[in-house]
Amino acid sequence: MTKQLYLKPRSAAEAAALLAEHRRAVIIGGGAYVRLGSRRIDVAVDLYDAGLDYVRRTPNGLELGAMATFRMLETAPELQDYADGILVRCVERIVGVQVRNITTVGGTLFGRYGFSNLITALLALDAEVALHHAGRMPLGDFLATKPDSCDLLTAVFLPDQVWRASWQDMTRTVNDYAVLNVAAARCGDQARVVVGARPGRGVRCPEAEAALLAGDADGAAEVAASTLEFGNDVRAGGDYRRELCRTLVARATAEVLA
Numbered sequence: 005m006t007k008q009l010y011l012k013p014r015s016a017a018e019a020a021a022l023l024a025e026h027r028r029a030v031i032i033g034g035g036a037y038v039r040l041g042s043r044r045i046d047v048a049v050d051l052y053d054a055g056l057d058y059v060r061r062t063p064n065g066l067e068l069g070a071m072a073t074f075r076m077l078e079t080a081p082e083l084q085d086y087a088d089g090i091l092v093r094c095v096e097r098i099v100g101v102q103v104r105n106i107t108t109v110g111g112t113l114f115g116r117y118g119f120s121n122l123i124t125a126l127l128a129l130d131a132e133v134a135l136h137h138a139g140r141m142p143l144g145d146f147l148a149t150k151p152d153s154c155d156l157l158t159a160v161f162l163p164d165q166v167w168r169a170s171w172q173d174m175t176r177t178v179n180d181y182a183v184l185n186v187a188a189a190r191c192g193d194q195a196r197v198v199v200g201a202r203p204g205r206g207v208r209c210p211e212a213e214a215a216l217l218a219g220d221a222d223g224a225a226e227v228a229a230s231t232l233e234f235g236n237d238v239r240a241g242g243d244y245r246r247e248l249c250r251t252l253v254a255r256a257t258a259e260v261l262a
């Protein structure tokens with residue numbers, strides 16, 4: 005007989021202890037994608053009661069718990085004005101409220117999805133992530149590592165910076181994944197231009213960031229389109245994405261410079 009376990013820890017520490025005990029356990033965030041898969045799960049560690057569902061201000065900026073849902077990002081008072089509201093903009097049109105009520109920050113970042121709006125926006129804001137074992141690190145470094153399914157993403161940190169920022173994306177229909185998404189941000193002598201859903205995951209474009217710092221929106225658009233890699237999938241071809249990149253980066257950087 006095979007016994008299946010569904011565990012609901014009451015804290016991140018308890019969740020980490022359960023993951024250490026059950027090395028093949030699967031973490032459940034919102035469960036929206038886990039449930040779509042066909043893999044057999046013998047032990048599930050559901051974070052719903054682990055106290056990670058929050059958005060809060062800290063002395064150093066903002067902190068998003070791993071179980072903060074997209075709906076929480078959309079409605080949190082702390083995020084309405086932070087970075088011109090791009091964390092609200094990037095999630096508010098994803099599918100419908102029912103889905104946004106369950107999909108979580110942790111599940112999205114851990115999934116490292118190429119189409120992810122949230123990854124693109126967070127990369128533009130110098131977000132850091134906290135993992136129970138690996139500790140705190142820049143989101144970009146986390147995304148560059150191989151996922152460790154035994155580690156637990158607990159929180160995301162946003163610096164206390166006054167970013168001018170812009171969010172741009174294009175979908176074929178209202179409910180579809182983005183054909184391309186773009187986030188641009190500027191704070192003093194720092195600029196960020198991130199392009200995602202290429203269909204690969206969001207990446208920064210340092211050449212476009214230099215153009216943004218120089219106040220050249222058209223230059224940023226041109227250099228992003230010519231240096232980044234774009235590919236084909238069922239939504240669009242690489243050439244179309246390159247043209248779209250030119251348009252969306254021009255809009256995003258012009259908005260930041262306005």
Ligand SMILES: Cc1cc2nc3c(=O)[nH]c(=O)nc-3n(C[C@H](O)[C@H](O)[C@H](O)COP(=O)(O)OP(=O)(O)OC[C@H]3O[C@@H](n4cnc5c(N)ncnc54)[C@H](O)[C@@H]3O)c2cc1C
Nearest residue numbers: 031033034035036037038108110111112114120121157181
């Ligand atoms: C119908 C539908 C349409 C969508 N459309 C879009 C879209 O247009 N744009 C977009 O950006 N996103 C979209 N999403 C994706 C969504 O943003 C989430 O990425 C996805 O649902 C996974 O989030 P989740 O909380 O449900 O994670 P889960 O399904 O629970 O988990 C996903 C993976 O992450 C792991 N995991 C979960 N939480 C943690 C944690 N705290 N620490 C470590 N590992 C963890 C799980 O074990 C699993 O491997 C869509 C989702 C759905 C269901």
